[in-house]
Amino acid sequence: MNIHKEISLENEICDHLASHGWLHEAEDAKRYDRARALYAPDLLEWVKTSQPKAWEAIAKSGDTALLDRVRKQIDARGTLDVLRHGIEMIGVDGTLKLAEFKPALAENPEIVARHQANRLRVIRQVKYSLANENSIDLVLFLNGIPVATSELKTDFTQSVEDAIDQYRYDRPPKLGGRTEPLLSFPSGALVHFAVSNAQVFMTTKLEGKATRFLPFNKGDDGAAGNPLNPHGHRTSYLWEEVWDRESWLELIGRYIIAQKDKKGQPNALIFPRYHQLDATRKLVRTVLQEGPGQKYLIQHSAGSGKTNSIA
Template identity: 40%
Template sequence: MSHAQLLEREFEENLCAELAERGWLYEDDGKPMGWDVGLAMVPADALHWLATQYPDEYEKAVPGDLVGEQRAAAERKLLEHITKELAKATRMDPTTGHPVGGLLGVLRKGFSFAQIGRPAAKFGAMMEFPPANPNLTEVVEAADSVRLRILRQVRFDTKTNESIDIVLLANGLPVVTMELKTDNTQTVNHAIRQYKEDRKPGRSRPLLTPGRALVHFAVSNDLVYMTTKLQGGDTVFLPFNQGNHGHEGNPPSGTGSSTNYLWREILARPTFMRILKDFALFEPGKSGKKA
C-alpha cells in the first residue's frame, strides 16, 4: 500500500471511529458485511425494521410459517419491491405536504406491498424521528431503535469490484455516500472528479442512481463539497463549508481536520436525525437552504 493510500485509510478510519462515538453502528471496522450490491442496501437491517415495527403487516408479506428457501424467496420479493419504490420519482402530497415515492417517501411515508393470493401489506415509514414531545414514549423508543450504520469500501457496481469509501445507511437504506482525499496527497477536486468520471450512474450501479441516496460528499481535510444527484460530467457540486472569517473554506481546527464539523456535528446521530426529518420539507426539484 502506497503512502498516499495509508494516509487516506487513516483519515477514513478516524472519521468512522468518531461517527461511531456519535451514535452510528460501526461493526467489524465498517466492513461491508451484509451489503447487497444488486439491491444497494443491507437487507437484514431493512427487514429487521419492518418486522419489529410492523409485525402484522410483515406477517402478510412474509408469513411466519414459511421456512428455508420459501422464506428467503418471500423476503427477497419484499426487498425487490422496496427497490422499485425507491426508484420512483418523489413528489409532494398536496394534502399532507409529505413526500410520496422515492427514498424520502419510503423513509417518511412507507409503502404498500401487494401479492397475488395474500392480503396487501401496508408498511409505515422506514424511519422514525425523535418527537418534540419526549413524553411520546413509543415514538422515542422507535426513533432510538433506528439503525444508523457505517460501511467502508462499499461495492457499487455488480460487474466490478469498484468501491466507494464510505456509505451511511438508515435501517439498511443508503442515505449518504462519501469519497475522501487527504490534502497531503490529493485535493477535494480529486474526489469531485472521481464522482464525475468514475461514479457515473448505470444499470449495474443501483447505489448511484439519482434519488437512491440523499447526498454525496466529496471530502478532504480542508474542504467539503456535496451534490444530491450524480449525472456524470454534468454533476454539480456545491461547497459545504463553514467559511473562514469572510473567506471561503474552513477555519483551522485545533483537534484534527478543518472539516471535522461534518462528522462531529452535522452527521452526529441527533443532528443527522433532525436534518433527515427536515429534508423532506424541500419540494423535489427545488434547491435552497431552509430559512
Template identity: 40%
Template sequence: MSKPDERYMEETIERYLATIDVEPLLAVNDDIAAEPAATYGETPKEYHTIPNKFYRPKLALVPEELAAFVKSTQPREWNKLVERTGGENQAMLRLAERVSKEIDQHGTIKVLRMEKVDAGEGAYVRLMYNHPASDKTPELIELYGKNRLGVMRQVHYSEQDTKLSIDMAIFLNGLPIITLELKNELTGQTHHNAIKQYMCNRKVKGEKLLESDKKKGIFRCLVHFAVGTEQVFMTTMLDGKDTYFLPYNKTFTNHGVESDGYRTDYLWKDVLRRDSILDLVSYYINVHTETKKVFDKKTEQLVEKKSTALIFPRWHQRRAVQRLIKDIQKRGSGHNYLIQHSAGSGKSHTITWLTYRLQVFINIFQMRKHCLTVLS
C-alpha cells in the same frame, strides 16, 4: 498528527460515529417523561458498523438492516411476512425487493416519509420514525430510538465491476442515504480529487446507488460528499462531467476553522450525528420543482421550462435555522433577528425551512395565539 492516508481517515470517521453513546431521549416539556435509559447492559451507540459484504448492489440496500428495523418496530407486519413467505430469510428478501422497487418508482426521501409502504403479502410497513412533534406519545419516542444508523466502508456498489468501491456510505434502516469520497492532503490529494473521482470515475448509468431520474424527480442517494482534510463539497445528483458540486464549508474555504484533528471533522462530529441525520431526512431534504421562463432561440419566444432538483441544506442554511430555533426555545417569541445570506446562497429555502420548523414549534407548545407571516 493524522496518518497520511485515506484509510486512516475512514477509520477515524467510523470510530467516532460508532463509539458515541446515544443521548437519553427527553420530553419537550414537563408534562410527560420519556423512558429513562437502561441502567444495565451495553449503552447503545449512535451508529453501528455494517460490514460491506452485506450490501446488495442489485437492490442498492442492506436487507439484513432493513429486516432488523421492521422486526423490532413492527413485529405484527414482520410476522405476517414470515408466515406468508415461509420463513425469516424469505421474508427479508421479499421485503428488500419490494422496498427497492418502491424507491425505483418514488425515490428514497419520499419512501422514507411514507406512512405505509407495501411490503408484499398484505404487509405494510414504515421505513423510519421521526422524532414525535408531541411529547404525549412516549411509544413514538421509543420507536424513534429504534431507527438504525449504520456506517459502511469501501462500498462495492457496482454490479458491472465488482472491484469498484466508494470510500464510505451512511445507511438509515438499511437504505443508503449518503456517500463520501475521502482525500488527505498529506498524500498530495484534496477535495478536488474527490470531486474528479465522482465526476470521471463513477459511471452512473446502470448503477442503482448512483442513478437518479431528474425528469421524474426520483433520487436514490440523498447527498454525495467530496471530503478533503481542509474542505468539503457536496452534490445531490451525479451526472458525469456535468455534475455540479457546491461548497459545504463553515467559512470561505474553511479559513480560520479550528480543530484538534481534521479541519473538516465538523462533518462527522456535527452533521452526520444521529439526531442531525434524522432531522435532515424528516424536515429538510426535499425534491424541488421550479418553473422558469426562458428564451427559445428557435421560436424566438419565451417558454416555460421545468427543473427538478433534490435540495440538501448547506452548512450556513442549517446553522441559521438551528440557531434561531434554539434561541426561541430559550427566550421565547418577540425578538428580532438578521440572517445574512449572499446572492445565490439559498435564502428562499432557508426561509421555508425556518417557517416549517417554527410551525412545528408552535404546535408542540400549543401556542394558539401565534401565527407565522412570511413577506417576500
C-alpha cells in the same frame, strides 16, 4: 502512502461514528446487496424490532418479498419519499414505516421507541457497481437504505477537487447501459460528499462530468473554506456534528426539500448547505428560548440560499 493516509481518515471517521450511536462492523461491506442497493440485515431488523405485527405477516412471505418491494417503491417514488412516508405491502395493515423521525412536540411512547430503534450504519469500501468492482470510501445507511456516500482525500496527498473529479468521471449513475442503483437519482443515496481534511463539497444529483458540487463548509473568518481546528481536522464538523445521530435523523426527516415536476416526480433535491443548517437550527433554539413574535436577521452572501433558510 496515499492509501495509508486515506485509510487512517476512514478509520477515524468510522471509529467516531461507532462510538456515537452508529453501527459499524468490519464485514459489513460483504453483506451489501449491490443489485437492490440495500443493507438487508438492518432493513429486516428494523421492521422486526419496530413493527412486530407487520413482521409476522412479512415473515410468512419471506425476506425477499420485502426487499423487492422496498426496491420497487424506491425506484418508483425516490429514496426520500419512501423513507419519510413508508410503503404499502400486501398482508400488512396500514403503512409499513421504513424510518421514524422525531416529531417536533409529540411524546407518543410508540413513536419514541421507533425513533430510538432507527439503525444508522456506516460501511467502508462499498463495492456498489453492477458493471465493475469500483468501491466508494464510505456509505451511510438508515435502516438498510443508503442515504449518503462519501469519497475521502487527504490534503497531504490529494485535494477535495480530486474527490469531486472521482465522482464526475469514475462514478457515473449509468454504466454500460445499466443504472447504478446506489448512484442514480432520485432512487439512490440522497447526497454525495467529497471530503478532504480541509474542505467538504456535496451534490444531490450525479450527472457525470456535468455534476454540480456545492461547498458544505463553515467559512473561515468571512472567507471560503473552514477555520483551523485545534482538536483535529478542519472538516471534522461533518462527522462530529452533521452526522451526529440526532442531527442526521432530523436532517433527513425535516430539512431536505424535494422539488417535483408537473407529473409529481422529483427532479431535484435541495440539501441544506452548512450555513443554512446552522442558521435555521440557531433560529429554532432562539425561538424556543425567547418565544414567538420576535424579529431576526438571516445574513448570507449573495446567491447562497437566504430564501430557503428563511423558509
